[in-house]
Amino acid sequence: xxxxxxxxxxxxxxxxxxxxxxxxxxxxxxxxxxxxxxxxxxxxxxxxxxxxxxxxxxxxxxxxxxxxxxxxxxxxxxxxxxxxxxxxxxxxxxxxxxxxxxxxxxxxxxxxxxxxxxxxxxxxxxxxxxxxxxxxxxxxxxxxxxxxxxxxxxxxxxxxxxxxxxxxxxxxxxxxxxxxxxxxxxxxxxxxxxxxxxxxxxxxxxxxxxxxxxx
Numbered sequence: 001x002x003x004x005x006x007x008x009x010x011x012x013x014x015x016x017x018x019x020x021x022x023x024x025x026x027x028x029x030x031x032x033x034x035x036x037x038x039x040x041x042x043x044x045x046x047x048x049x050x051x052x053x054x055x056x057x058x059x060x061x062x063x064x065x066x067x068x069x070x071x072x073x074x075x076x077x078x079x080x081x082x083x084x085x086x087x088x089x090x091x092x093x094x095x096x097x098x099x100x101x102x103x104x105x106x107x108x109x110x111x112x113x114x115x116x117x118x119x120x121x122x123x124x125x126x127x128x129x130x131x132x133x134x135x136x137x138x139x140x141x142x143x144x145x146x147x148x149x150x151x152x153x154x155x156x157x158x159x160x161x162x163x164x165x166x167x168x169x170x171x172x173x174x175x176x177x178x179x180x181x182x183x184x185x186x187x188x189x190x191x192x193x194x195x196x197x198x199x200x201x202x203x204x205x206x207x208x209x210x211x212x213x214x215x
Contacts, residue, residue, distance in 0.1 A: 020109035021168050027160055028104030034157045035098025041149040042090030049074050049085045062145045067207050072142040078135045086132070090150055093125060097157060115170040122158040129154045133199065137206045155195050163188060 023031075048060040052074055062070040073079055079086055100118065103110075129151050136143055165171045166181045173181060184191070204211065 020111055021115060021170065022107070022109035023104045023164060025105070027164055028101050030101070030160055031097050031157065032101025032105055034153050035094045035096070035101055038090060038094030038150055038153040038157075039098060041146040041153070042087045042094055045070070045074070045087035045144070045146050045150075046085060046091060049079070049087060064145075065210075067141075067143055067210050068145060069142045070144040070146065073136065073140055073144040073147065076135075076140050078132065078140060089128075093121065094153070096121075112170055115165055115168075118161055119165050119171065122154070122161045125154050126158040133202075137202060143203065143207075151199065152196060156192050159192050159195070160188070 048058075048062075048070060051058045052060070052071065058071075060070040060074070062068070063072075074085075082089075100110075132147065133151060136147065162171075163181075163185060166173055166177075167185055
């Protein structure tokens with residue numbers, strides 16, 4: 001176990017007892033900073049969406065070219081799946097994650113049900129994020145830089161929350177899977193990097209007709 005992974009989570013409940021489960025400083029800091037990054041991106045998206053509602057001709061600062069265009073994304077039905085801007089979900093979700101991270105940094109520990117709730121929330125977040133990625137690439141045909149920040153942040157927070165819950169026994173695993181989890185924790189950076197690379201290749205392939213004109 002490296003020095004970094006050693007701080008990602010506390011010992012498994014079997015070793016530490018059935019009480020509240022804490023987290024290492026690295027995970028706490030990741031949740032706190034990741035929550036703040038996602039919160040900031042969601043706040044900018046919310047501000048721009050409100051400006052568009054006030055003035056339909058408003059051009060967001062992140063309208064860079066025909067492909068990287070926040071305005072094109074914000075004006076679609078997919079940008080308000082539940083009848084209100086998706087960014088409002090981000091404000092609530094990332095704000096909560098930042099609060100959880102701050103609590104952990106202050107030494108808080110949470111019951112298993114809380115970690116399972118956090119797992120459920122990040123899992124719903126990653127599913128929704130990938131639906132939005134699909135819609136951006138193959139439905140809308142445009143990219144929003146702040147949305148992509150949210151994509152990346154969601155992937156990282158989901159992965160490290162899952163890894164923490166597997167390592168601490170919040171999500172029970174059998175003896176064979178413990179070896180897999182141990183190796184995943186040892187090379188914890190590999191999956192997020194691979195995940196990001198796959199999404200980047202999807203973006204490159206989808207809009208290659210445009211990128212090629214810039215070469």
